[in-house]
Amino acid sequence: MTRHSYDYGVIGNCAYTAHIHKDTNIAWMCWPKFDSSFIFGKMLDTEKGGNFCISPSEGIKRTHQYYIENTNILCTEITSASGSYRVTDFAPRFFQQDRYYKPLMLIRKIERLDGSPNLVVRCKPKGNYGELDPEPSFGSNHIRFLGLDSAVRLTTNISLTHILDEQSFVLNETKYMVLTWGPPLEAALEETSESFLIKTTKYWQGWIKSANIVNFYQRNAIRSALILKIHQYEDTGAIVAATTTSLPESPGSTRNWDYRFCWMRDTYYTLNAFNNIGHFEESEKYFHYILNTTSEENDRYQPLYGIDGRKKLVEEELPLQGYLDNQPVRIGNDAYTHIQNDVYGQVLVSLLPLFNDMRIIFDERYNTPELIFKTLKMIEKTFDEKDAGLWEFRNLAQHHCYTYLFHWAGSSAAIKIARTLKDKKIGELATKLKARSTEMIEKCYVPKKKAYAQAVGVDRMDASNLQLILMNYLPGQTQAAKDHLKAMEKELHAGDGLFYRYLHEDDFGKPESTFLICAFWYVEALACVGRIDEAQSYFQKLNEYSNHLGLLSEDVNAKDGSMWGNFPQAYSHVGLLNAASRISRKLDKPDFID
Structure with missing residues (x-):
């Protein structure tokens, strides 16, 4: 008899959480609060739930998911026919200016590990528990999703055309994706993502140490x-x-x-x-x-x-x-x-x-x-x-x-x-x-x-x-x-x-x-x-x-x-x-x- 298991890791920052499947898809995430409508909800509906995944175009051979030690930062490693890569997912949280910085922001870092992985990125948020399909719109280095209760923006150094058309691309350098609700990311993408990753790692490891x-x-x-x-x-x-x-x-x-x-x-x-x-x-x-x-x-x-x-x-x-x-x-x-x-x-x-x-x-x-x-x-x-x-x-x-x-x-x-x-x-x-x-x-x-x-x-x-x-x-x-x-x-x-x-x-x-x-x-x-x-x-x-x-x-x-x-x-x-x-x-x- 096959044992049923929930094949998800969970990240969060005390403002929201996200459930991330071993295939990298964010299958459950509610914004702007825990009890709001899901923005990604494939866990409850494969059609109306939308998705946000980073998949190899040839299919997955192996997957390995783990947390950075003593943190709520999740790593998912995927191996395919063309190569392997790591997706690091986290919700920023750290102490800044006498208070905790915990924005409605999801950061995804994609790194090549081996070979020349051929990837397809899909990002399709939903509103009103799957009844609303926000309209995607080009920005200079971001995609706006229009029609939700607040501004939702995906800022990235991946080709926006490749994301919107769901075209495959070769991962030959580290890529970043920052999804925000409300205030967008206005700072440098790579520097900010790396800085937030270091600060969030230190916060969680310090919290456990104490x-x-x-x-x-x-x-x-x-x-x-x-x-x-x-x-x-x-x-x-x-x-x-x-x-x-x-x-x-x-x-x-x-x-x-x-x-x-x-x-x-x-x-x-x-x-x-x-x-x-x-x-x-x-x-x-x-x-x-x-x-x-x-x-x-x-x-x-x-x-x-x-x-x-x-x-x-x-x-x-x-x-x-x-x-x-x-x-x-x-x-x-x-x-x-x-x-x-x-x-x-x-x-x-x-x-x-x-x-x-x-x-x-x-x-x-x-x-x-x-x-x-x-x-x-x-x-x-x-x-x-x-x-x-x-x-x-x-x-x-x-x-x-x-x-x-x-x-x-x-x-x-x-x-x-x-x-x-x-x-x-x-x-x-x-x-x-x-x-x-x-x-x-x-x-x-x-x-x-x-x-x-x-x-x-x-x-x-x-x-x-x-x-x-x-x-x-x-x-x-x-x-x-x-x-x-x-x-x-x-x-x-x-x-x-x-x-x-x-x-x-x-x-x-x-x-x-x-x-x-x-x-x-x-x-x-x-x-x-x-x-x-x-x-x-x-x-x-x-x-x-x-x-x-x-x-x-x-x-x-x-x-x-x-x-x-x-x-x-x-x-x-x-x-x-x-x-x-x-x-x-x-x-x-x-x-x-x-």
């Missing part, structure tokens, strides 16, 4: 950290779950969702990963996003918001072919209308390091007791509600154990914040809510299984309850934690460390794929209860479910190891990074240093 990344599977952890970083939309501080939409959780499942938004829940886990590696800038930026997004919310918080703080994320279906003909193709996400009450605790726990970690100089923390108290009051107000849970059930409302766990964790965080703020009112309310949350969690306990079920009144297991161990509600050294873990793995472990979220039928039937974040939670839980050899062994196997660059999808088919779901999934890379940190802390010496 991170506290453990030695355990360090190379994998570094790649996860780099990928997570470009999931933050730096302009507002929002962190997206993924930069793609409608990649199916399993073929034909119709579980095709748009993940280009900021989930409060996902962000908690992502910030936890950044805190583990000693990077706090992302937390500070997210704090401002939270303040701006929730300032006018007085009744409840949504589970997710747009990266610009937008509340309405109306779900629509588009007339597109879909990834490998999997429909529907959706934009927007109806989950914004859901009641998911774990969100309040996640906001509080996400903000805790800003108030409790004295390494962070953060003056604003002393001026925000209103946000903390308001969030606690929302827990109190919604405490008895049934909700959709973290898996966002559309037709099943319950008193979820996971929701009350985050009421407990959020209240615990608020108690610590209250000490920092010296705010008695916050401390008293948080203490009361923590006790109430404990009572509800205990109502989920199933004596015959010695474990905590998905919700009050049911006995089915749910992988989210691994968090009872990871968040120290059930301390790992206790028998209660060990019993709970055994019950969980008995029902949900798919083998080789893979883990199902749950196995009961939901609105779309019975889940077919395992969920990678749950697998990494399982590995963490094994480490917590002292089963460290199993944790290491399964961690090693889970890394084998990545693609050729170490990038992880959302889901894995347990039968053949196929990658499915949106890609790359921030959740999955968070899981890897946090599991590596957890295992490393449990080991006296790291045994598996690659």
Whole structure:
């Protein structure tokens, strides 16, 4: 059985990302924001998606794709009958004039490696999700694409005629292509491209050098950290779950969702990963996003918001072919209308390091007791509600154990914040809510299984309850934690460390794929209860479910190891990074240093 893999590398600069196939085609790129229409979208429609590729006229013999070490700069080497060449793709990002320079600019450098490669360049951007074909127009050394929401220009030293007519040419010198949205490149093409490449390389390698990344599977952890970083939309501080939409959780499942938004829940886990590696800038930026997004919310918080703080994320279906003909193709996400009450605790726990970690100089923390108290009051107000849970059930409302766990964790965080703020009112309310949350969690306990079920009144297991161990509600050294873990793995472990979220039928039937974040939670839980050899062994196997660059999808088919779901999934890379940190802390010496 052939394993399905996402054969793409991803570049980005915290303003946009691009998915680049092993054949050099940019198969997915949204401009000007993560949640805008694609400008290149062949991933979802081979006809309407447009393309931007640099192909040998005789066809590809071999391809090799890799990142420049410790960067988000991607190299794709192509071998054909006439010769070989390298395409280096990157989104410029570096510190300049007291701020980060991160333009809507894609730079492609094409170098001859051997022979006399005969190439064809195709550049056909699209607008309005494939419905708009911009008109190409000659400039002096550039092509303008007219009709999009802003000026799009391709500046290059390749013959414009060859590009527009898709004529082949011999690559006998280094070529550059700079695609811009808005302000065009006005400086010298070669000098600027090379300067930006050097500066961007130094930025990413410096960012990694300043991170506290453990030695355990360090190379994998570094790649996860780099990928997570470009999931933050730096302009507002929002962190997206993924930069793609409608990649199916399993073929034909119709579980095709748009993940280009900021989930409060996902962000908690992502910030936890950044805190583990000693990077706090992302937390500070997210704090401002939270303040701006929730300032006018007085009744409840949504589970997710747009990266610009937008509340309405109306779900629509588009007339597109879909990834490998999997429909529907959706934009927007109806989950914004859901009641998911774990969100309040996640906001509080996400903000805790800003108030409790004295390494962070953060003056604003002393001026925000209103946000903390308001969030606690929302827990109190919604405490008895049934909700959709973290898996966002559309037709099943319950008193979820996971929701009350985050009421407990959020209240615990608020108690610590209250000490920092010296705010008695916050401390008293948080203490009361923590006790109430404990009572509800205990109502989920199933004596015959010695474990905590998905919700009050049911006995089915749910992988989210691994968090009872990871968040120290059930301390790992206790028998209660060990019993709970055994019950969980008995029902949900798919083998080789893979883990199902749950196995009961939901609105779309019975889940077919395992969920990678749950697998990494399982590995963490094994480490917590002292089963460290199993944790290491399964961690090693889970890394084998990545693609050729170490990038992880959302889901894995347990039968053949196929990658499915949106890609790359921030959740999955968070899981890897946090599991590596957890295992490393449990080991006296790291045994598996690659």
